[in-house]
Amino acid sequence: MPVSTTGSRAVYEALKACGVTLVPTVPETWLVQVVRLIEEDPTMTMVHLAKEEEGVGIAAGAYLSGVNAALIMQNHGLLACINPIVSLIFLYKIPLLMLISYRGDFGERDPWQTQGGLMTEPVLRALNIPYRYLSRAADAQRVVSEARALANAALHPVAVLLSRELLWED
Amino acid sequence: MLRSEALAAIYPQLEPHIVVTIMGAVAAELYALGHRPHFFYMEHSMGLASSMGLGIALSLPEEKVIVLDGDGSLLMNLGTLTTMAQHSPRNLLHVVFDNASFLSVGGYPTATAGHTDLAGIARASGIPCVMEASTIDEFKSAFTQALAGEALTTLVARVEPVGPTSFHMDLALLENRFQFKRALEARRRS
Numbered sequence: 001m002p003v004s005t006t007g008s009r010a011v012y013e014a015l016k017a018c019g020v021t022l023v024p025t026v027p028e029t030w031l032v033q034v035v036r037l038i039e040e041d042p043t044m045t046m047v048h049l050a051k052e053e054e055g056v057g058i059a060a061g062a063y064l065s066g067v068n069a070a071l072i073m074q075n076h077g078l079l080a081c082i083n084p085i086v087s088l089i090f091l092y093k094i095p096l097l098m099l100i101s102y103r104g105d106f107g108e109r110d111p112w113q114t115q116g117g118l119m120t121e122p123v124l125r126a127l128n129i130p131y132r133y134l135s136r137a138a139d140a141q142r143v144v145s146e147a148r149a150l151a152n153a154a155l156h157p158v159a160v161l162l163s164r165e166l167l168w169e170d
Numbered sequence: 171m172l173r174s175e176a177l178a179a180i181y182p183q184l185e186p187h188i189v190v191t192i193m194g195a196v197a198a199e200l201y202a203l204g205h206r207p208h209f210f211y212m213e214h215s216m217g218l219a220s221s222m223g224l225g226i227a228l229s230l231p232e233e234k235v236i237v238l239d240g241d242g243s244l245l246m247n248l249g250t251l252t253t254m255a256q257h258s259p260r261n262l263l264h265v266v267f268d269n270a271s272f273l274s275v276g277g278y279p280t281a282t283a284g285h286t287d288l289a290g291i292a293r294a295s296g297i298p299c300v301m302e303a304s305t306i307d308e309f310k311s312a313f314t315q316a317l318a319g320e321a322l323t324t325l326v327a328r329v330e331p332v333g334p335t336s337f338h339m340d341l342a343l344l345e346n347r348f349q350f351k352r353a354l355e356a357r358r359r360s
Contacts, residue, residue, distance in 0.1 A: 022228060045228060048256060050249025057218030061190075061225020064210070064347075066355045069225070088215035088222075092347045 007166040008033035010137035011099065012041075014144035015070055020097070021045060022062045022069040024055030026077055030101040030167045034072065052077035056084035060094045068148070070097040075104070075120040078159070085127060085157055095151035095158075099144070102133070102161040107168075124159055131159040135166050171306050173267050173329040174199045177238075179306050180313045184236055187317075188354065190223045191238040192216070194274030195333030196267060200238065202334070205341060207353035213343050217247030220264055224254055226354070227262035233357055234261050234317065241268040241282045248291060251324070255296035258322040264297075265313070266324060271331035292324040299323040 011034045015023070024047040027035045038046045049055050055071045062069035073081075078100050089096050103110075104117015124131050130150060134143045143160055151158040173196065177184075181203045189209045191197045197211040212219045223237035244250070244266055254262065270283035282288060292300045299321040303309035309327050316323040 022225070024225075047224075047228070047253065050252050051247075053218065054221040054224075054247065054250055054253055057215065057221025058225035058228075060218075061222035061227075062229045064222075064351045064354055065226050065229035066351075066358045067229035084215050084218055088212070088218060091214060091343065093344065094347070 002169040003030060003033050004137075004167050004169050005033060006137050007162075009037065010140035010166070011134075011144075011162065012037035014140035015099075016041070016044070017141050018068070018145040018148050020068045020070045020148075022047065022059070022067050023072055024049055024058045024069065025072040026052050026055070026074070028074045028101060030103070030162070031072060031074070052080045053084050056081050056088060056096065059096055060088055060092070063094055063096075070099055070148075072099045074101045074116075075161075076116040078120065079116060079123065082123065082127070085129075089157050093155040095155050097144075097148050097151050098157060098159045100159055100161055101167060102163050105164060107164050120161070127157075129157050129159050131161055133161050133163050135163040137166065140166075171304060171309060171327065171329050172332055173269065173327075174332075174334070175306055176267070176309050176327055176329060177203060179310045183314060183317055187234040187236050188226060188230070188357075189236045189238065190219050190226065192219045192240050192243045194240075194337055196238050196240060198334045198337045198339060201339045201341065207349045208357070210350045211339065211341070211343070211346055217243050217250070219243060220247065220250045220254065223262060223264065224250070224257065224259065227259040228257060230354065230358060231259065231261055234263065235259075236263045236265065239264060239266045241266065241270060241288060242272045242280050244288060245281055245286070251292050251295035251297060254322060255298070258298055260320045260322060262322050263313075263316050264322070264324045266326045267329050268326055269329045269331040273331045273333050274337065277331060289324070289326040292326070297322060297324045301325045303327045
């Protein structure tokens with residue numbers, strides 16, 4: 001499976017560098033190595049979810065307890081999270097750091113990923129969620145830590161879109 | 171059993187601990203018994219009180235966290251039971267008031283009015299300790315046992331579909347949120 005080892009490690013190290021210790025996730029192909037690295041780290045806790053919406057509640061609970069969490073999921077998971085983002089994260093002004101694998105963008109060969117890909121940025125813009133692409137491993141620490149800084153300062157969700165260029169080698 | 175009486179019966183035991191409730195009748199009844207800075211009333215985001223409780227329990231392992239859930243809310247997020255079971259934090263007590271009704275929105279019946287058994291679903295999901303109660307005495311005894319125990323517990327309490335006449339609480343939701351965070355962080359430091 002051509003998941004990028006370099007890109008995956010960069011994402012894991014970026015999370016670690018900004019003090020994230022609790023990571024709710026629904027794993028998917030692009031994210032398997034990131035998930036494994038977090039699972040193998042005794043200082044981090046991975047929470048495997050049945051559905052992404054739970055992760056919004058778990059991350060909110062961690063934040064209120066003073067623990068840094070990040071929600072990692074596919075962009076289709078973001079679509080599943082719209083209601084809790086609106087009715088928990090916005091309503092209660094809770095910061096939320098989301099790392100989202102950006103399936104269905106340029107280079108996508110799987111037809112089933114394409115509708116989610118086409119809808120990802122319009123949904124982020126409609127929700128007024130600031131986002132950046134992360135395409136190069138060398139940028140990971142800066143982009144993730146800046147996303148976290150903005151989320152905490154604005155008490156708002158912020159998304160990092162993990163691109164094909166970063167996570168896939170085909 | 172009336173939920174308000176059940177809450178009153180356990181309030182002295184519950185009062186020192188971190189509590190996350192669903193919105194509506196449960197929140198209003200707990201608030202009427204006496205608000206504490208470490209009580210969070212989750213207005214809206216239906217189904218996620220147990221997820222938030224799990225996030226807190228994993229983040230503050232030295233604290234007991236009590237979630238006051240309802241049948242309608244739990245049915246909206248049944249996957250939470252499988253997620254809680256995977257981690258089984260010993261400091262999490264998940265109380266489900268089952269009145270077989272969406273009481274706070276007009277009393278439409280939920281699936282537990284039919285054939286669905288939430289305690290059975292919790293057991294089959296792998297929750298290590300599942301208890302049930304239909305009377306105040308059963309509920310108080312199960313709650314006491316669960317609070318003293320060292321296992322993630324889901325306690326399903328069957329209650330009448332009766333709630334307060336008003337759901338009004340003199341507490342702005344953002345005030346609750348900032349107060350709750352401060353209370354939790356103080357416990358984290360202590």
